[in-house]
Each structure stands twice: as C-alpha cells, then as structure tokens.
Amino acid sequence: MGRFLTLALLYLVAFTSAVAAADPLPSWNEGPAKQSIVTFVEAVTTTGSPDFVPPEDRIATFDNDGTLWPEQPMYTQLAFALDRVTAMAPLHPEWKDTQPFKAVLDGDLKALAAAGQKGLLELVTATHAGMTTDEFSKIVTGWLATARHPRFERPYTDLVYQPMLELLAYLRANGFKTYIVSGGGVEFMRPWTNAVYGVPPEQVIGSSIKTVFEMRDGLPRLFRQPEINFIDDKSGKPVGINQFIGRRPIAAFGNSDGDLEMLQWTTLIPQRRFGLIVHHTDAEREYAYDRNSAFGKLDVALDAAALNRWTVVDMKNDWIVIFPFEQK
C-alpha cells in the first residue's frame, strides 16, 4: 500500500470513529424517527437557517408516563397509592369494609375497577392529602427507594427509557429547556426528576391537589388538602404549559391521547415545529399496546400523528435498548 493511501485510510478510520463517538443518540437505530429529530434540531439551531429559533424560545415538553418511563401494568403513581393504602390501613380500620379501600386491601382488582374514576379520586385524596408538602416529598422518596416494578423487579427510577434520556440530553446540549408536562401529580415527580432526567423541579408541570399555607407554632407550612386543584391532561396540558411556562413549546413528546392537545398546541402553527409520539410496540422488551389500553390509550393521537406528520417512534425497531441497564 502506498504511503498516501495508508494515510488516507487511517484518516478515514479516525474520521468515522469521531463521527460515531459524537452520535448524541446512540440508542436510536438509524431510521426516519432518529433522522427527523436530528434534522429538526439542526434546522432550529443553525444561525441563518429560515427555521432558526433563539435559545430562549427553545422549549421542549415531555409527557412522563409511557413517554419517559413505563405505565404498565399500571401508572407508577397508582402503584404508590395502592401501597400507601396498605401502609396506612392500620390507622384506618374502617377501610376493611369501605370501597374502594376494601378492594385494594383484598387485592380485588375487579372491584377496584368497578369503583371507577370516583374511587380512584378517593384513593388519591386519602393517600396524597393530610400532610405537609415536605412530608409528602419524603413519603415519595422513601417509597421509590424500596418499591419494585412487578415485572422487571427493579426500582421504578431504573426503568426510564435510555433513548429518551439521550434525547433530553441532546436537546439541552442544543440550548433547549426541557420540561415535563404530565397528567401525574407534580409533587409525586419533583422529588426525583432532577436526578433521573436532569429536569429540575421548576421545569415539572403536573396535576395537583390544593395546598393551604398555615403558621403552626410560629413556623410556616403548606398543608395538602383532599381537593383537586388542576388536572394536567388532555386540554389541560396546553393550559398548564401556558400558565406555568408562558411560552409555546417548539417541540412536544408524548405517547397517548392525553398528549393530543399538547402536540396540537405545539405544532399547528406556520413555523417549523416538532411533534413525536412513542408507540409501544415491543411486548418482549417492554409492552405492546395502543388503541385499547386501560393506561396510555393511543387512538385519536395515532391518527392525528399521521395527519399532522408527527414522528411516530416504533419502540421495537427504533430503539436499540429500552432501559439503561440493558446497555453493553
């Protein structure tokens, strides 16, 4: 081999490695989903591009359940509420004979389902109210430290989607401010989102119950009331985004019909915007569900994705790994 050719080949190898090393989304297979993300980010961050967006307006909003971590076999926060009923039962002997608490204590999921939305609300208020905000935060942190996902037998916070962690970091490296906009309880998420997702408390928007301020023995506290304050789901998502951020996102990421309005609000304007739906297609490594699921139903939003050319991630084919612990 001539010296020139050797050098050229060495150069090529070095160059290819550099490119591979620089891939910000290594857990994403090459394909239209990954390509659409990179193309969008380059379009809005390249100075002089017709689609350029100044850094302060680079707001990206992410749903949580089913978008950043699993929501099967039930929402993590529901598992928390059920565990809290069991833990609190000795203080509530009346629960043995009162629905929906009896159903939880008997492990009777059919009776629990029969209690419907009203029953769920009773469970949430009984387990999420009646303490200060600081106390609730400690209860959540304590539960997450010991609770295990029934199928994967790992802490819930181990079960975040590795490709989405890379996506969050990639967007932040490109000047985006990343927000969580979830139907889940904001105070259930804030204790851990910074450590797990790199999203600080002030960038977490969620559902909430009412709190009241009180001075007690000369010390101030916020006490959690058994009353819904705000439901951050469906049309509540754009409302919450406007209320908390006051800017319209330029990219939104979801996985269910609960995210439809957030994606509409974000993308249906003349400027270049980005919408993405995570489609759960991998029963082997995670779960496969869409139009008929009890948790994270994806039906209208899947049709809307096709209509509005939102990116649809096929988890089975687009993601090389699902969870961080699968990485080699």
Next chain:
Amino acid sequence: MGRFLTLALLYLVAFTSAVAAADPLPSWNEGPAKQSIVTFVEAVTTTGSPDFVPPEDRIATFDNDGTLWPEQPMYTQLAFALDRVTAMAPLHPEWKDTQPFKAVLDGDLKALAAAGQKGLLELVTATHAGMTTDEFSKIVTGWLATARHPRFERPYTDLVYQPMLELLAYLRANGFKTYIVSGGGVEFMRPWTNAVYGVPPEQVIGSSIKTVFEMRDGLPRLFRQPEINFIDDKSGKPVGINQFIGRRPIAAFGNSDGDLEMLQWTTLIPQRRFGLIVHHTDAEREYAYDRNSAFGKLDVALDAAALNRWTVVDMKNDWIVIFPFEQK
C-alpha cells in the same frame, strides 16, 4: 515624594477605583440595608461558608407592584383596566347605565370605590377575558407603548426602581434565579418583564383567570374566560411559589401586607435566609405611604419585619436615585 511612596499611592488610587467600579449596587447608599444584602449574598455563595447554598437552590422571589415599580396613585393594571373600559365602551352601549362601568366612564372614582371588590372583579373580567392569550398579550403591549403615568408623564415601564434593577442583576450575577411573584395578572406582566427586568416569562408567577383550549378552523388557541383561576396574593404567594417553582426561595422581596406570607415561608426556617421590605418614605421623589394606603398597605408586615429582622429599605435615605432616568 519618594518613588516607592508614589507607586504605593498610585496603586491605592487604582485599587480604590477598581473597587468603586465594581460596586454592584451603585444606586444604594452605604448603610445597613445595602450591607445586609451584600453580607447575605456573600454568606450563601462562598464555598465552605456554613451558610453556603448550591446555585440551583438560589431562588429569589420579588413582588412587583410597589417593590419593582410604583403602585400609586393606583395599580398600573387597574389603570389599564380603566383605559380598556373607555376603549371598549362604543361596543358596550349598556355600560353607560351599568355600574361599575358607568363610574369609570364618568370618571367618578367615588362610585367606583363604592363598587368594591365585586365591582373590580367585574371590570377585570370584562376587560381581561373574551379573547385569546395571544390577542391579550398584544393589547397589553399596545397599551404600555402609549399609556403614561399621570404624575411622572412617562411610560410605566420607564418607572421601574433603578436600585431594584441593580439588585436583580447582582443576584443573577451570583447564581440566583430571580422570580416575580405578584398579585398582578401573570399575562399582564409576561409580555414585558424580560425586556424591563431581565425576568423571562417562565419566571413570572401571578394571578390568573381561567383559559380553555380550543381547536378553531383547524388551529389551536387558548381562550380567556371571565372566571378567576388563582389569586397570587397573601397566603396565595407561598402556594403559588410551591406550585410553580417547587423549591423554597432563600430570599424574598416585598413591600406590603400582601407579601407577608411569602416572607414568612422564605425566612422562618433554621437556615440563613433573607427577607426585605421596601418602605415607601419618599413623597418628593415617589410616594410616602404605609399603614393606611388603599394600594400596597404595609401594616402587619412592617411589624413582622421588626420581629423577624427583615431588612426594611427606607427609600428616601437608602436609594440615591429612584428611577433609571434620574441617573447622571
């Protein structure tokens, strides 16, 4: 003079100038108020200090009316609402005979005052609802461009307190995230706070009316409803802070009884914290009022300041200039 002495003197002059040039609060007279600010900031930002606070927890919250800009002879937003009634009157012939609108159109402040809180609420909903969030933002921007303060005959956004602008910048230079937490309407403030205070929309917390999300002709919009959503005043301030930021501030700045609970929530914990009250004592350059004022009443919070050793700023004596345009 010996050469050594000359050099030493030159050095001293240079050093003194450097220190003077570096004063981050040049519109504050030397005194206990300025000293308390600098001492606190140094305590919480010096690595190894027992009071050190990591940058991500350096949250500072500022009231707006009376703390960052004037609230006399009436709240700026009330002046806006009254002007809107006049502007909208041709479309509402019935207002000529209906209170509180008649009082506004007749310039009858006595009748307006008689309409009380209920009347005020009617004025706000009539002038602040019934349009999209984007439309309202344009109305506010348009009004601020032409409206003038009745006494100072300048745009309201010229009338921000120069010493407080310096304080905001000083805190940010020391890693603080500065928030506005105001009883005023959040959508009345967000269009201009970034340009005027360097506080971006997502760091503005305020009162709000309800909005609903709608798809109209295939386009998404948020429509403003004539219904109160949240009052960010008094005990609403710590509630709003917890809801929007999810962290407890380490410093809070206010000027009236409406800020009492925010200062209690911020300062009444064992760690070193900072509370400050702006006391309006300068009738000549601005206004002098406290315990008996219709706007910005400072009574309970003034007593609480003494009790809790919050810094009380005496505007007349502590501030070298009040407004930016007074600077030489």
